[in-house]
Amino acid sequence: MPTRREFLKTTVIAGTVFALFRGSEGKIWAYAQSPKLRKFVAPLPGLGPSGIPVPAPSTNAAWPGADFYEFSAQQFTQQMHPDLPKPTTLWGYVDMATNKPGYGGPLIIAHRDKPVVIRMHNNLPNKHILPVDTTLMGSEEGVPVNRCVVHLHGGLVPWTMDGGPYAWFTPSGIVGAADGSAGPSFLNGVPGVPGAADYYYPNSQSERLVWFHDHAAGITRLNAYAGMAAGYLIVDQELSALTTGDSPTIPGLAYTIPLILQDKSFKTVADQWGESGDLWYPSIYEHDGDKSRWDVGTPSDGFQDETADLPDVSCVPEAFFDTPVINGMAYPYLNVEPRRYRFLALNGSQARFFHLQLYYESTVNPGEPDFSQPGPAFIQIASEGGVLPVPVVLNNPPTQIPTGCDGMVDPDGPFNLLMAPAERADFIIDFSTVAPGANLILYNDAPAPFPMGDPRNDYFTGCPDQTAEGGAPSTQPGYGPNTRTMMQIRVGKLTGAADPLDFNDTLEALSDSLPALYRASREPYGEFDLNPNAPHVKYEIKTLNEDFDEYGRLLQRVGTDQPLYADSYARNYMDAATEIYHAGQTVVWDIYNTTGDTHPMHFHLVNVQVLGRATFDNSIPNILTFQPTSYFAPPDPNYRGWKETVRCNPGEVTRVIMKFDLPTVGFPVPPSTRPGIPAGTHEYVWHCHILEHEEHDMMRPLLIRPSGSPK
Ligand SMILES: [Cu+2]
Numbered sequence: 246m247p248t249r250r251e252f253l254k255t256t257v258i259a260g261t262v263f264a265l266f267r268g269s270e271g272k273i274w275a276y277a278q279s280p281k282l283r284k285f286v287a288p289l290p291g292l293g294p295s296g297i298p299v300p301a302p303s304t305n306a307a308w309p310g311a312d313f314y315e316f317s318a319q320q321f322t323q324q325m326h327p328d329l330p331k332p333t334t335l336w337g338y339v340d341m342a343t344n345k346p347g348y349g350g351p352l353i354i355a356h357r358d359k360p361v362v363i364r365m366h367n368n369l370p371n372k373h374i375l376p377v378d379t380t381l382m383g384s385e386e387g388v389p390v391n392r393c394v395v396h397l398h399g400g401l402v403p404w405t406m407d408g409g410p411y412a413w414f415t416p417s418g419i420v421g422a423a424d425g426s427a428g429p430s431f432l433n434g435v436p437g438v439p440g441a442a443d444y445y446y447p448n449s450q451s452e453r454l455v456w457f458h459d460h461a462a463g464i465t466r467l468n469a470y471a472g473m474a475a476g477y478l479i480v481d482q483e484l485s486a487l488t489t490g491d492s493p494t495i496p497g498l499a500y501t502i503p504l505i506l507q508d509k510s511f512k513t514v515a516d517q518w519g520e521s522g523d524l525w526y527p528s529i530y531e532h533d534g535d536k537s538r539w540d541v542g543t544p545s546d547g548f549q550d551e552t553a554d555l556p557d558v559s560c561v562p563e564a565f566f567d568t569p570v571i572n573g574m575a576y577p578y579l580n581v582e583p584r585r586y587r588f589l590a591l592n593g594s595q596a597r598f599f600h601l602q603l604y605y606e607s608t609v610n611p612g613e614p615d616f617s618q619p620g621p622a623f624i625q626i627a628s629e630g631g632v633l634p635v636p637v638v639l640n641n642p643p644t645q646i647p648t649g650c651d652g653m654v655d656p657d658g659p660f661n662l663l664m665a666p667a668e669r670a671d672f673i674i675d676f677s678t679v680a681p682g683a684n685l686i687l688y689n690d691a692p693a694p695f696p697m698g699d700p701r702n703d704y705f706t707g708c709p710d711q712t713a714e715g716g717a718p719s720t721q722p723g724y725g726p727n728t729r730t731m732m733q734i735r736v737g738k739l740t741g742a743a744d745p746l747d748f749n750d751t752l753e754a755l756s757d758s759l760p761a762l763y764r765a766s767r768e769p770y771g772e773f774d775l776n777p778n779a780p781h782v783k784y785e786i787k788t789l790n791e792d793f794d795e796y797g798r799l800l801q802r803v804g805t806d807q808p809l810y811a812d813s814y815a816r817n818y819m820d821a822a823t824e825i826y827h828a829g830q831t832v833v834w835d836i837y838n839t840t841g842d843t844h845p846m847h848f849h850l851v852n853v854q855v856l857g858r859a860t861f862d863n864s865i866p867n868i869l870t871f872q873p874t875s876y877f878a879p880p881d882p883n884y885r886g887w888k889e890t891v892r893c894n895p896g897e898v899t900r901v902i903m904k905f906d907l908p909t910v911g912f913p914v915p916p917s918t919r920p921g922i923p924a925g926t927h928e929y930v931w932h933c934h935i936l937e938h939e940e941h942d943m944m945r946p947l948l949i950r951p952s953g954s955p956k
Contacts (some may be wrong), residue, residue, distance in 0.1 A: 276538075276701045277567040277717035278510040278525045282328045282575055282725040284612050285733040289577035291502060292352065297476065297572055300340040300351040302361070308445065311360040314340065314353065318393050318459075318473065319368040321346040326568075326575040329511055331522040334374050337472035338457075341366070348573025349505045352476035355448045363444045363457070364435060367393050367416045375467040376518055376528035376558040380796065381940055382818055384463025389415045389426065392461045393468060395444050397477065398667065398847070399455030399629055399889055403907070403914045404927040405432045406444045407849055410462035410818075410944070411919060416440040428462065429919045430928065447908050451631040451766030452484040454503075454589045454669045466564070466595060466936035470526055472573075474593055476503050483762050484632065487754075492745035494754040495626065495673065496587045502579070504590040506664070508566035508597045508728060509575070525566075530559035530798055538701075538715070542793030555796050562799040563596035563842075563937045565693045565702040567717070567726035576725060578733040584744035585675045585751060588623075592664040596935045597702075597728070598843070600691035601662040602641045603674070606684035612723050612730060613706055614686040620734075621678060621685075623662055624752055626759065627671035630852035630887020634763045636755040637883040639672070656696040656843050656894035657858065658881060663691065665845035667890040667934035670883070675748040679736040687732040695843045696894070705729040763886070775831055775854055775902045782902075783832045786871050789893060789933075790815035791840040794941070801840065801938040803931070803945045806871050814839070814869070822946040824931065825923060829952055831904045837871060838893045839863045844938065845890045846899075849929040849947060852887035853903040855880040861898050873898050890934055905949050914951075926950055 290296030302312035317339045322332035323346060340351040355361045369391035379386045392415050396408030405412075411430035418427030420434040427434070435441040444457075455477045459468035487494040510525040531538040539562055541555075568575045592599055603620030607613045619641035626636055639661045662670055679685065692698025700709075701716035704726035710719045720727055746754065767773035776782070786806040792813050794800040802815030805823050809816050816823065826832060833856070838844060857877030863869060877900055879885075893899040907914075907927065917928035932944030 274527060274529060274531065275717065276711075276715060277704065277726045278512065279568045279726055280328065280330070280511060280513050282326050282568065284576040284723055284725065284727065284730060285578040287327055287574050287577055289502070289579040289732065290348070290572040290574055294345060296347060297350040297352050297503060298340055298343065298345055298347040299354060300342065303342070305362065305364070308360070308362040308443070311362045311445070312355065313362050313364070314351070315342065315364045315366070316351060317341050317366045317368045320370055320374070323348050323573060325509070325511075325570060325573055329522040331520060333511065334519055334523050335472035336369060336374060336468060338365070338475050348472055349503070350475050352478065352503065355446070355477060355479045357451065357479060357481035358447075358449055361446045361448060363395065363446070365393075365395050365442050365444065367391065367414055367418065367440045369393060369416065373464070373467065374471055374518055375524065375526045377464060377467065378528070378556060378558050378560045380556050381463040381560055382942060383410060387425070388463070390464065391415055392428070392464070393459050393473065394428070394461050395442070395457050396460035396849075397444065397446055397455060397457045399453065400446050401450055401850065401908045402446055403910050404917065404929055405914055406446070407929060408444070408460045409849075409928055409930055410460055410465070413461040414440060414442055430917060432915065445910065447910055448479050449908060450479055452481040453479050453627060453629065453631045454591060454671060455479060456591055456593070463940060466940055467526065469593075469936055470524065470564070470595055474505075476505065476589070476591065478589065483765055487758060494746070494751060494758060496585045500585065501587040501589065503572065504588055505572050505593050506590060506599055506731070507570045507593045509568050509570045510566040511568065527561045527564055528558045530555045530561060530796070539799060542797035555798070559796075559798065560941050561937060562801070563694055563935055565597050567704055567728065569689070569728055569731040571732055576727075576730070576732070578735055580735050580737055581676050582739050583677045583679055583681055583736055584739065585673055585677070585746065587671070587673050590664065590670045590672070592666050592668050594666050596666060596937055597693050598666070598691035598695040599664045599689045599731075600660055601664065602688045602690075603734075604641065604686050604688055606686050606733065610706070610722060612733070614688050614730065621674050621676060622748065623672040623674055624748070624755065625662065625670055625672040625883050626755060628883060628886045629669050629889045631766045632759055632762045633883060633886040634760060635882070636752060636759055638752065639883070653697040654692055656892070657878075660881070662883075665695070665843065665890065665892050665934070666936070667845055667847055673751060675744075675751065676736050677744055677747055681736055681738045683736050685734040685736070686730050687734065689729055689731050697841060703728060767887070775904055777833050777856060777902050779831065781831070783830065785832060785834055787834050787836045788814040788869075789836065789838040789840055789844050789846075789943070800941060801844070801933060801943040803933075803943055806869070816945065817942050818944050818946070819921065821921070822923065822948050824945060825926060825948040825950070826905045827950045827952065828905055828907045831902065833900060833902045835871075836893050836899045836901065837861060837869060838895050838897055838899070839869065841895050842935070843892050843894045844933045844935065844943070846893050846931065847890045847934040848903065848931045850907075850949065851903040851905055852889050853891060853901040855884050855888060855891055856900040856902055858894065858897050858899050860896060863896055907949060907951055922946065923948060
């Protein structure tokens with residue numbers, strides 16, 4: 246099988262990358278780390294005090310008219326599986342009104358046009374629970390490791406509250422701190438309260454699942470993995486009207502289930518960052534002959550300094566883990582009645598994609614899917630930017646790789662429900678056709694990395710023993726590691742009246758109501774679809790690039806079609822901004838992905854529409870012509886709504902359109918004064934949401950000049 250580098254850069258001579266041994270030579274982690282965990286022995290944590298807490302709003306005189314919440318960012322523990330030796334140490338958010346932690350929470354239920362303010366107190370200890378690489382931008386030696394900043398992912402938020410990478414604060418941080426206790430973009434401190442920040446969210450958006458998570462420069466990936474991420478549901482009257490009455494089109498809150506989908510690994514031995522049962526995160530840049538996990542740069546890649554030592558604690562290109570965790574529980578089961586449920590799914594992983602399908606559980610092999618018996622179809626009604634123009638049926642077609650575990654899938658599909666990191670899907674499943682007593686398996690077979698997988702990241706029952714290649718032994722029936730069988734769904738008996746609507750009724754009702762809902766969701770913005778042929782629409786070319794850093798480590802970066810450095814179109818985050826627009830401006834970006842990975846590109850501030858995908862010729866790296874070599878194919882049906890995380894496939898140019906509307910708030914929003922940022926601009930970012938890419942260094946400023954400012 247070709248390595249990704251060979252796929253990517255035909256000029257690399259195969260084999261040379263394995264000839265180098267520097268720094269961490271010989272230190273190789275086993276791919277699978279976790280202890281043997283039984284599958285499907287603990288229930289899925291649901292909404293509520295025993296699962297994902299839903300906080301009750303209060304008020305605060307400083308923020309009249311807003312739902313006010315006071316949270317603490319802190320360390321706590323939670324049992325993430327009954328077979329783990331202890332509750333896992335986590336960093337996360339805790340509602341100070343109850344002081345009851347719950348992984349994935351507190352999950353805020355917000356209402357459209359009713360502002361929410363989160364007052365976040367930083368109570369993190371000054372020793373991180375995960376290894377910190379001090380060679381990354383913003384994470385240098387001496388920068389406090391207990392910095393944090395909250396980003397409302399998918400929210401339309403003033404930039405001072407958007408939680409950019411340099412808006413972090415520590416437990417003693419105040420605005421303008423000269424002692425390094427807060428970042429240079431930190432402007433939303435609470436007067437007189439060190440170590441706290443107020444985040445004002447207008448919620449002027451239609452119904453959708455958004456989420457808030459940490460975004461601190463250089464440790465976003467660690468803080469998010471440690472647990473600093475929570476759900477946030479914006480509800481609106483139009484969609485709520487469909488969830489009420491005698492025969493609701495969409496199941497109500499009592500039958501709505503969040504699914505925060507992640508992968509984790511757990512330690513079996515103690516080390517300086519934790520005990521057996523705590524979270525494991527890779528910290529060695531491993532390269533050692535046939536067991537190599539990552540390539541390192543060679544002179545043919547333009548990397549000359551072969552004697553440079555890799556840092557003892559190093560970032561890695563992507564972090565994949567061996568255990569699926571949903572709402573904070575490994576291999577959960579879910580009890581349902583034979584009726585309809587609404588699922589709000591978020592891929593909250595570092596790097597792993599999920600290709601979700603539903604099968605009946607095999608009667609011969611318990612805990613495994615019966616591929617000959619697809620489960621009930623999904624009806625997807627919304628993605629990141631709210632409802633889709635029409636409902637989309639995902640009926641569990643035969644998978645691309647039902648039993649194998651290596652190789653590459655076609656990133657253009659077809660897929661059932663494919664979710665890259667940070668993508669969301671809002672969908673309905675009708676279990677009324679399932680006989681009570683039957684079980685279903687929520688199944689995933691996305692390669693990792695995507696779309697060209699390394700089989701050592703793919704765990705399933707009976708998979709080949711890969712210990713000779715540094716991988717895991719074959720997985721035994723009923724146990725992990727297994728990244729394919731994510732959850733068991735147990736269909737029981739009805740406890741009340743039967744659901745008045747079934748699959749066909751639901752689809753028919755949604756086909757009537759969703760188009761109008763889609764239009765209504767955007768009317769306040771003036772248009773429900775952006776027109777790429779309108780006058781004054783600006784067309785630009787962006788690039789996604791893979792290179793090596795000064796240590797020879799793989800480096801992912803964003804760029805334009807104008808090279809800044811000799812051998813790459815890429816730019817570093819700290820290079821002069823190239824994405825600067827006026828409020829109200831509409832732009833089309835053609836994003837050329839010259840790498841071997843699909844990158845889920847995330848846009849702060851804006852929702853975008855995907856206009857299409859085309860191929861281009863990237864056979865000669867760094868000599869691109871920026872001409873599509875095919876017509877632009879329209880996106881998949883469930884990609885035709887508004888998006889803020891967009892999969893950009895290798896060898897493809899992805900065309901997106903967006904309009905930069907700034908939020909309207911009742912207080913002045915000053916421009917950014919961070920050194921290097923052009924005066925008068927509001928500072929947002931856009932970046933890959935593979936968290937290990939984002940921080941090394943696949944992120945760029947996205948700067949907006951408010952209307953009325955000089956052009
Ligand atoms: Cu990426």
